[in-house]
Amino acid sequence: MEKKKEISQNKKPQGTAKPQNKEKTQEKASVQKVQASNGKKKFKLDLHTRNSLKGLVFVSPYILGVLMFFIYPIIFSLRLSVSTDIKIVGMHMSGFSLSQYIRGFVVDVEFLPTFGAAIKDTMVNFPLIIVLSLIIAVLLNRDIKFRGLFRVIFFIPFLLGSGEVMQQLLNQGVDRAVLNIMDGRLIPYNVLMYFGSTITDAVQTILGVLVTVLWGCGVQILLFLSGLQSISPALYEAAKIDGATEWEIFWKVTIPMISPMMLLNLVYTLVDSFTNKSSELLTYVNKVGLKEFQYGSALGWIYFAFIGLLVAIVFAIMQRHIHTSEVEEVKKRERKHRVFTIEKAPKRTFE
Amino acid sequence: MNASIESSQLKKRPNALLSNLKLRWSLFTRKYANLTGVKRILVRLVMYLLIMGLAFVFIFPFIYMITTSLMSDADLNSTSVAWLPTEIKFENYAIALQIMNISRYIKNSAFVTVIASVGHVLACSFVGYGFARFNFPLKKFLFAMVILAFIVPTQTIITPLYLTYSNMQWLDTYLPLTVPAFLGFGLRGALYIFLFRQFFLTVPKSLEEAARIDGCGFLMTFWRIVFPLAKATVVVALVLSVVWHWNDAYETGIYISKPSMAFLPPRLKAIVSAANALPEDQQAMMRQLGLDDGEDILNDAVVMAGAVIISAPVLLFFAFAQRQFMQGIERSGITGE
Numbered sequence: 001m002e003k004k005k006e007i008s009q010n011k012k013p014q015g016t017a018k019p020q021n022k023e024k025t026q027e028k029a030s031v032q033k034v035q036a037s038n039g040k041k042k043f044k045l046d047l048h049t050r051n052s053l054k055g056l057v058f059v060s061p062y063i064l065g066v067l068m069f070f071i072y073p074i075i076f077s078l079r080l081s082v083s084t085d086i087k088i089v090g091m092h093m094s095g096f097s098l099s100q101y102i103r104g105f106v107v108d109v110e111f112l113p114t115f116g117a118a119i120k121d122t123m124v125n126f127p128l129i130i131v132l133s134l135i136i137a138v139l140l141n142r143d144i145k146f147r148g149l150f151r152v153i154f155f156i157p158f159l160l161g162s163g164e165v166m167q168q169l170l171n172q173g174v175d176r177a178v179l180n181i182m183d184g185r186l187i188p189y190n191v192l193m194y195f196g197s198t199i200t201d202a203v204q205t206i207l208g209v210l211v212t213v214l215w216g217c218g219v220q221i222l223l224f225l226s227g228l229q230s231i232s233p234a235l236y237e238a239a240k241i242d243g244a245t246e247w248e249i250f251w252k253v254t255i256p257m258i259s260p261m262m263l264l265n266l267v268y269t270l271v272d273s274f275t276n277k278s279s280e281l282l283t284y285v286n287k288v289g290l291k292e293f294q295y296g297s298a299l300g301w302i303y304f305a306f307i308g309l310l311v312a313i314v315f316a317i318m319q320r321h322i323h324t325s326e327v328e329e330v331k332k333r334e335r336k337h338r339v340f341t342i343e344k345a346p347k348r349t350f351e
Numbered sequence: 352m353n354a355s356i357e358s359s360q361l362k363k364r365p366n367a368l369l370s371n372l373k374l375r376w377s378l379f380t381r382k383y384a385n386l387t388g389v390k391r392i393l394v395r396l397v398m399y400l401l402i403m404g405l406a407f408v409f410i411f412p413f414i415y416m417i418t419t420s421l422m423s424d425a426d427l428n429s430t431s432v433a434w435l436p437t438e439i440k441f442e443n444y445a446i447a448l449q450i451m452n453i454s455r456y457i458k459n460s461a462f463v464t465v466i467a468s469v470g471h472v473l474a475c476s477f478v479g480y481g482f483a484r485f486n487f488p489l490k491k492f493l494f495a496m497v498i499l500a501f502i503v504p505t506q507t508i509i510t511p512l513y514l515t516y517s518n519m520q521w522l523d524t525y526l527p528l529t530v531p532a533f534l535g536f537g538l539r540g541a542l543y544i545f546l547f548r549q550f551f552l553t554v555p556k557s558l559e560e561a562a563r564i565d566g567c568g569f570l571m572t573f574w575r576i577v578f579p580l581a582k583a584t585v586v587v588a589l590v591l592s593v594v595w596h597w598n599d600a601y602e603t604g605i606y607i608s609k610p611s612m613a614f615l616p617p618r619l620k621a622i623v624s625a626a627n628a629l630p631e632d633q634q635a636m637m638r639q640l641g642l643d644d645g646e647d648i649l650n651d652a653v654v655m656a657g658a659v660i661i662s663a664p665v666l667l668f669f670a671f672a673q674r675q676f677m678q679g680i681e682r683s684g685i686t687g688e
Binding site for chain 1: 573
């Protein structure tokens with residue numbers, strides 16, 4: 001693999017030297033139209049290889065990176081997780097057994113409960129983050145006063161939130177503090193008294209979860225906002241002229257147009273919620289991983305297999321609904337509803 | 352064809368009532384959809400209330416952090432003081448600065464953050480351009496690797512990375528934190544490659560063609576023509592990268608074990624542990640630092656002062672880049688397609 005890289009870099013000077021020759025051949029081809037068929041073919045091929053060489057030059061840092069920091073560690077850690085004997089000094093591994101994986105599921109009493117807790121947390125937070133950040137992004141995208149200021153404000157928790165600082169704030173009970181200020185104003189005490197303590201507590205916990213979730217969705221708001229910004233206003237105008245309501249515009253213009261960003265956001269949120277600093281699972285894997293290399297990498301793989309599965313599910317679901325481009329969309333629809341398109345037409349005119 | 356239409360209509364017939372109802376419902380909503388006068392104002396009012404409430408929730412940690420950091424011990428414990436401290440106490444900051452030993456660590460943090468985020472921007476724009484413009488062998492495979500690198504958590508491959516770095520004698524240097532960034536990896540490097548690729552896909556090719564006709568080589572074309580065009584995306588990637596690098600404690604904690612090379616954010620724990628220590632220990636510590644004048648106590652206010660100090664550089668940086676950053680988003684620097 002390293003050799004391939006070297007070759008591509010060796011070819012680089014050639015690629016830069018070529019253009020002069022090529023322009024000459026192009027001139028020739030345009031002059032000698034009759035004999036062009038052979039020459040043209042050669043020229044096309046040349047352009048193709050030249051382009052691909054340029055591309056390789058651009059991607060070459062990434063190729064190096066992929067080999068060093070990605071493929072090699074991945075193979076290494078897979079091998080590590082199934083090996084029975086390791087010598088750290090020479091990085092020598094031998095044997096094959098799945099005992100480390102089995103240990104994770106059967107022997108270890110700590111791993112599965114923390115794993116389950118992490119899954120539960122994600123299942124609660126994941127849809128909440130997506131829906132809330134979409135709502136906020138839509139609000140921020142409307143023509144409100146002080147829009148710039150609001151956008152900055154909604155980004156502040158991200159600046160604090162991805163590190164130690166937010167952890168400390170949470171330790172000091174900032175989420176409870178915000179609830180204390182809100183309660184009594186959001187829902188009057190009399191109403192709460194009426195419902196009894198269990199429901200009051202439930203409301204409190206739900207609000208607590210909501211607040212912490214809200215602080216964690218800065219990046220998602222950002223991604224959605226940029227997706228919303230990229231929708232052409234002409235689409236909204238056309239929809240309005242056709243008499244669509246705001247609600248319909250949201251579901252039939254906004255949502256399809258931001259569906260690619262939705263996919264990115266879903267994947268990002270999924271990955272982020274599992275690699276979050278506050279997740280106990282991660283701290284556990286870390287703690288184990290740097291003591292027992294084999295077991296640590298086995299746990300890492302179980303962990304990744306789960307995330308990979310979820311991402312694959314998201315991809316599979318989204319692929320059907322994702323909006324690609326106008327031409328593709330029309331083709332897709334024709335392929336799917338060949339019969340129904342004819343049938344639906346009269347209804348539309350009636351509306 | 353005819354037969355299929357008929358059969359589908361037959362199938363649909365039982366749903367006639369349902370579709371009729373649907374139609375009626377849509378007509379009904381349309382009738383009340385066009386809001387006028389009072390209703391419109393009401394809707395706006397609700398929207399503003401909602402957004403202001405949410406904004407309050409979002410800015411609350413920031414306000415809480417600053418107000419608490421200025422409180423005295425009496426203010427912290429009294430129930431009547433919720434927001435404004437009765438007396439502003441800047442000593443908290445002095446104590447926090449002393450305990451965190453900031454001058455020693457801020458250099459390390461700033462150095463790694465600047466180098467790594469610049470590396471990210473340069474490398475990811477370069478690679479993203481390659482992915483957006485050219486066709487080359489293994490392109491699909493490599494792009495799949497970008498997406499995989501985005502999904503695979505660092506925790507999965509941390510052990511081999513650690514072993515590799517230790518074999519290369521890279522531990523306790525800043526190389527493992529900066530070199531991957533220059534190769535498009537590092538902290539969420541794949542995300543930036545993705546963002547840059549998306550941006551370059553929207554740039555028309557004619558500019559580059561014009562540059563080529565004027566005799567500009569392809570690397571020069573990238574540097575002089577294409578990279579400046581991506582200014583908005585550069586700012587977005589830079590802000591994200593700076594914030595993540597500054598706040599990162601996971602990889603830094605694993606690769607760097609020398610105390611003299613440690614970073615600023617984990618120092619907050621030093622204050623927390625000092626604040627949680629026994630009063631006698633606290634006294635001894637304060638005396639050691641030369642702060643003992645009998646009044647200052649290590650409490651939550653000092654912890655918050657430390658938090659303000661740690662997050663200040665990032666907040667300042669964002670305040671500085673804010674205009675560009677928001678423009679970057681508005682100019683659809685990141686588009687989803």
